[in-house]
Amino acid sequence: MLEKLMVILGAGESGIGTAILAKQQGFEVFVSDGGAIKPNYKNDLVQHQIDFEEGSHNEAKVLSANIVMKSPGIPDKNALVQKIRQQGIEVVSEIEFAFRYKGDSKIIAITGSNGKTTTTALTYHICKTGGADCALVGNIGYSFARQVAEAPKALYVIEVSSFQLDDISTFKPDVAVITNITEDHLDRYEYNINNYIKSKFNIVANQTADDVFIYNIDDPTIQHNLTKFNIRSIKAPITMSKELPEGAYLTNAQMHLKWKGEDMQMSVEDFAIKGKHNQYNSMAASMAGTAVGIRKEKIREALQTFESLEHRMESVAVIKGVEFVNDSKATNVNSTWYALETMQKPVILILGGVDKGNDYTALKELVQEKVKAIVCMGLDNRKIHETFGDIVSLMVNTENAKDAVQAAFHFAEKGDVVLLSPACASFDLFKNYEDRGQQFKQAVKDL
Structure with a gap:
């Protein structure tokens, strides 16, 4: 045969x-x-x-x-x-095929429109710090299938996209995480957000009563859709809006991790990564670590020692009192919103690229409050000018990273921050968001 x-x-x-x-x-x-x-x-x-x-x-x-x-x-x-x-x-999909050959290994799978890469990397760091025999796979690093073939582990921490979840039939994570759901990739889902939401919730479709589902109840889309899907797993919500009997929550700048009758507390001041969105990422990752049995003191240690990822709110340099931050991984409006939300200093914002049907109005309030100049870096910047032209007086078009960085530096004064957070895909001028981030960093070094 x-x-x-x-x-x-x-x-x-x-x-x-x-x-x-x-x-x-x-x-x-x-x-x-x-x-x-x-x-x-x-x-x-x-x-x-x-x-x-x-x-x-x-x-x-x-x-x-x-x-x-x-x-x-x-x-x-x-x-x-x-x-x-x-x-x-x-x-x-690749994750479905790899799942069939993973043996007894456990899986933590993480999806979401924003924050999933940071949450996945942090979850891996927590598991590694806690002594687990684990690998970081999926959208970061090696594919899940390659890892299973070449160096199998007892635990896989996987970043999964909605596209990968579209073609699963048996794939079942022991711990599933949805960080949030906002409009992204709608061109792949007939411009219907419900198709995209269904894709994300596929992550829990095969879970049983022995598995754990971690999700953000402060995210309205997740909250509205929880009852629409048959979720059999143990729910472990995360929130900043109230205390929970079980799950992770934030109150008075203290994170509480409540699980199986135990309560761990930690001040957000001790988190290595800053900003409100990273507090959500830290809660989700800590909860995932807890669910696979990582000890509390190891979770605490990992949250204090985690280094943020390249191209994600990465501090590049301070030149003449001006800080340069590379957030090239911000390929949608929501990611840029999170980036602006963490900024404490006046911002010169580098924005633009291939627009996936973006609605920039969500950024207006933060731009008005924090941004003193916008440097457009893309081939078609019309929509950016139309949205922000009446609230930002300094706006200029550029077509490469070098010109964008020089223009931003020209607008900046001591104590300002130049933030590359494009809210767009990079394919008009760059190979990908990594290439865009690398060129930005090189241009900063060349100043």
């Missing part, structure tokens, strides 16, 4: 990880990418003797698959994906 054929669409990190794991599990594997495959990923395929093509799709071969893993970046309305579905071929 022939081996089962697994076809993988898209040769990014999740595609390559799945290919390696599928090959290890005895599948015949074929990787097909419509674009060019990066050299490092091509080396992986050659090294593992995996058949691949790039630049086009061999439709007949793809449609002869028993199972298809499609990259999270490929939308369902893609013509080839529709043909695959019409033929009744099983379509899985």
